[in-house]
Amino acid sequence: xxxxxxxxxxxxxxxxxxxxxxxxxxxxxxxxxxxxxxxxxxxxxxxxxxxxxxxxxxxxxxxxxxxxxxxxxxxxxxxxxxxxxxxxxxxxxxxxxxxxxxxxxxxxxxxxxxxxxxxxxxxxxxxxxxxxxxxxxxxxxxxxxxxxxxxxxxxxxxxxxxxxxxxxxx
Amino acid sequence: xxxxxxxxxxxxxxxxxxxxxxxxxxxxxxxxxxxxxxxxxxxxxxxxxxxxxxxxxxxxxxxxxxxxxxxxxxxxxxxxxxxxxxxxxxxxxxxxxxxxxxxxxxxxxxxxxxxxxxxxxxxxxxxxxxxxxxxxxxxxxxxxxxxxxxxxxxxxxxxxxxxxxxxxxxxxxxxxxxxxxxxxxxxxxxxxxxxxxxxxxxxxxxxxxxxxxxxxxxxxxxxxxxxxxxxxxxxxxxxxxxxxxxxxxxxxxxxxxxxxxxxxxxxxxxxxxxxxxxxxxxxxxxxxxxxxxxxxxxxxxxxxxxxxxxxxxxxxxxxxxxxxxxxxxxxxxxxxx
Numbered sequence: 001x002x003x004x005x006x007x008x009x010x011x012x013x014x015x016x017x018x019x020x021x022x023x024x025x026x027x028x029x030x031x032x033x034x035x036x037x038x039x040x041x042x043x044x045x046x047x048x049x050x051x052x053x054x055x056x057x058x059x060x061x062x063x064x065x066x067x068x069x070x071x072x073x074x075x076x077x078x079x080x081x082x083x084x085x086x087x088x089x090x091x092x093x094x095x096x097x098x099x100x101x102x103x104x105x106x107x108x109x110x111x112x113x114x115x116x117x118x119x120x121x122x123x124x125x126x127x128x129x130x131x132x133x134x135x136x137x138x139x140x141x142x143x144x145x146x147x148x149x150x151x152x153x154x155x156x157x158x159x160x161x162x163x164x165x166x167x168x169x170x
Numbered sequence: 171x172x173x174x175x176x177x178x179x180x181x182x183x184x185x186x187x188x189x190x191x192x193x194x195x196x197x198x199x200x201x202x203x204x205x206x207x208x209x210x211x212x213x214x215x216x217x218x219x220x221x222x223x224x225x226x227x228x229x230x231x232x233x234x235x236x237x238x239x240x241x242x243x244x245x246x247x248x249x250x251x252x253x254x255x256x257x258x259x260x261x262x263x264x265x266x267x268x269x270x271x272x273x274x275x276x277x278x279x280x281x282x283x284x285x286x287x288x289x290x291x292x293x294x295x296x297x298x299x300x301x302x303x304x305x306x307x308x309x310x311x312x313x314x315x316x317x318x319x320x321x322x323x324x325x326x327x328x329x330x331x332x333x334x335x336x337x338x339x340x341x342x343x344x345x346x347x348x349x350x351x352x353x354x355x356x357x358x359x360x361x362x363x364x365x366x367x368x369x370x371x372x373x374x375x376x377x378x379x380x381x382x383x384x385x386x387x388x389x390x391x392x393x394x395x396x397x398x399x400x401x402x403x404x405x406x407x408x409x410x411x412x413x414x415x416x417x418x419x420x421x422x423x424x425x426x427x428x429x430x431x432x433x434x435x436x437x438x439x440x441x442x443x444x445x446x447x448x449x450x451x452x453x454x455x456x457x458x459x460x461x462x463x464x465x466x467x468x469x470x471x472x473x474x475x476x477x478x479x480x481x482x483x484x485x486x487x488x489x490x491x492x493x494x495x496x497x498x499x500x501x502x503x504x505x506x507x
Contacts, residue, residue, distance in 0.1 A: 060221075063233035063496075073235075073500040079221040082228075113230035 007125065007160040010141030011042065014123050015049040017139040018092060022050070027121060030090040033057035035107050036078060038096030041156040042125050046094060057082040064106035080110065087115040096154040098124040098140075101133035126152050126162075190312055197501035200312045200321040201494050203330040204371035212375050216340050218493035219486070225262055226485070235496050236265035239296040243269045244286075244311075245324070246302040251460055251484065252324050252334070256299045259491035268295070283307075284314060291316055297495065298322070305329035305364075320498040322491075328364050333494060334459050335368035337487040339376060341479055342414055344486070345455055349373070355382040355408050355450075356399075358418035358440055358467050361389045361429075365459045366418055367397070374398045384408035385440065388429045405440055409449040417442050417458045417468050433466045443469045447477065455479045 021027035031054055034043025040058050047056045060080045062073065093107060104122060111117065123139040128146050144152065146164065155161045188206025193199045198211060207215075225233055241260040243253055253269065260267045272286065290298070297320045300308045305327030312321040325331040339349075346352055354373055360366045360383050373381045374397075383394060384402045395401060402408030409415065420436065430436055447456065456468075456478045464470045473480060 062221075063225075063235050068235060068500060073218065073496050079224045081224065109234065113232065114228050 004162055004164070005142055007154070007162055010125050011045050011049070011160075014042075014125070014139050014141050015046055018046065018050060018123065021121070027092070027119075028090050030092045030121070031057060031084055031086060032092045032094060033059055033082065033107075033111065035093070035095040035103060036060040036080075038125075038154040038156065039094045041154065041160055042096055043092075043094035044157070045160070046092075046123070055083045057084065057086075059107050059110055061103060061106040061110055064110045066102060066106065082114050085115060086111065086117045088118050090119045091117045091121070093120055093122050094124070095122075096125045097152045098122070098127045098135070098137050099130050099152075101131050101135035104135045105133055125154065128152060187309075190309070193501055195501070198494075198497050199501060200308075200323075201332050201498065202308050202312055202321065202323045204332050204335055204368050204375060207375065209375055209377070212336070212339070212372060215336055215490070215493050215497060216343060218497060219336075219340055219489040220344075222262075222489040222492040222496075223486075225492070226488070232262050232264050234264045236260065236263040236296075236499055239265045239499060240294060241265045241267050241297045241299060241495065242290050242293075242295045243267065243299045243324075244290070244301070245269070245271050246273070246300075246307070247325070249301055249325070251487075252301065253299075255484065255487045256322075256324060256333075256491050259488050259495060260297075260299075262488065263492055263495055265297075265495070268293075283310070287311060287314060291319065295319060297499065299324050301325045303327055322494060322498070325364055328362055328367070330368045331364040331459075332368050332372075333487070333491055334365050335372040336494070337483060337490040338369055338416065338457060338459070339372045340490050341457065341483050341486050342455070343376075344482075345479065346413060349376040349378045351379050352414060353380045353382065353412040354378055354414040354416065355384055355402075355412045356416045356418065357384040357405065357408070357442065359389045359420050360385045360394060360418065361391055362421040363418050369416060370397045370399055382408050382412065386430075405446060406449055409446055412450045413454055415442060415447065415450055415454055415456050417456065417462070419459065419461065420463055420467050422463075433463075437466055441465070441467055441469060442472050444471055444475070447472055457483055460484070 032043050032047050032052055034040035034056060036058055043056055058081050060078060122137045124137045125141040126144055127137050127140045128144045149167045151165050151167055153163050153165050186206060188203060191200045191202055191206055225231055243256055245253055257267050298311060299322045300311055301324040306329060307326045308321055308323035315321060323330055323332055356366050356369055370381055381399045382402055383399045384405050386403060454477060456472055458468060458480050462468050462473055464473060
């Protein structure tokens with residue numbers, strides 16, 4: 001197992017990338033939306049570091065998953081909440097791990113049910129191999145190449161730590 | 171994994187008649203009655219409904235969970251509110267909805283019902299929402315549908331109306347929280363009320379401190395105490411210190427002479443007025459499954475007053491029905507293979 005960069009370092013990296021975009025004018029007065037649950041933890045830190053004025057949005061994509069008939073419906077601890085109007089706004093969508101791309105597809109579908117943003121930018125702590133959809137992140141903390149049985153697990157919310165675990169199945 | 175569902179010609183008399191509500195893996199398949207759900211499933215339905223409440227606040231009031239599924243509202247008895255809220259719930263889950271209002275003919279009912287079922291099944295329906303004036307109709311249909319089809323009971327005779335009871339406890343939970351310290355009074359025509367029966371089961375499943383029924387002897391079932399309620403015939407006594415007052419609709423269309431003196435007399439004894447409501451706790455809420463007979467079981471000033479949550483019940487009913495539909499449809503992976 002490869003040594004992993006501390007999570008806080010990656011968050012600093014993402015935060016710096018977002019700040020650059022804001023200063024360059026390519027990201028205008030953004031709203032931040034984290035995907036439940038790991039993405040929300042990462043987004044909370046980014047939101048604080050950037051000092052965004054509007055509250056953090058949270059997406060729980062359980063109602064938008066394409067595998068809901070396989071895994072069943074679990075009562076969610078926290079439903080989606082976007083305490084702002086996303087119409088015409090720049091959105092920074094934040095998740096912990098970008099893997100197959102299915103979560104991001106579901107998140108974008110849900111996002112558009114709240115309105116029509118001007119731009120959506122994707123920031124992830126980790127991007128790993130194994131994409132099943134044509135989705136890429138705009139900002140990546142760290143890219144990892146992992147085996148099919150290896151999975152990144154973010155533990156949080158405080159402190160944020162990461163482990164790479166082997167799945168026993170398949 | 172393929173599951174072979176036996177379709178007995180004679181109704182199966184299992185030791186637990188409610189077991190039919192679950193599939194072979196213990197997942198909710200049909201919702202026919204509150205009995206047999208237990209606190210885990212009731213709580214799970216309410217928690218899921220809580221999450222669906224937020225869907226109403228968005229620009230697109232829909233989630234794609236049941237996209238491509240067909241829900242058939244099979245109503246053998248007229249209903250506006252229940253049918254429309256089931257329809258709206260299905261549509262908010264992105265299902266296609268078919269409304270069939272079928273008037274029952276007296277003869278050859280069993281056979282025509284099965285024929286109707288087979289025909290609708292052939293239209294690739296995934297869920298039947300059934301209302302029927304005969305107790306047990308939803309159970310009967312659930313025993314005869316194809317393995318992938320779910321059946322929701324939207325009211326059968328005097329037997330059960332589980333989604334109404336679930337939306338009622340959902341409404342109470344949202345306002346009052348914990349059920350254990352609560353006193354809840356159900357008032358009026360208990361005898362004819364499938365709603366009351368389901369409410370009593372739901373409230374007791376959630377360990378409500380005390381469930382009271384308040385009614386004249388003629389409008390109470392003979393063995394009502396066995397359901398786990400305290401019986402009052404005097405409304406003023408029964409309302410004392412309650413946290414929730416649930417008024418029932420006087421089912422005039424189901425009455426066979428002699429049960430009631432007059433509606434005026436009923437209102438005097440069992441109608442909810444501001445003066446009688448004052449006997450309950452000051453923060454008591456007033457509920458009614460609708461449609462209310464104003465001036466018969468409830469005074470307009472109470473129905474429209476600050477303690478009334480009648481309209482919240484209607485909104486909550488959509489989220490609760492979404493939850494039940496989503497949970498029943500979330501189990502199809504293997505059965506439908």
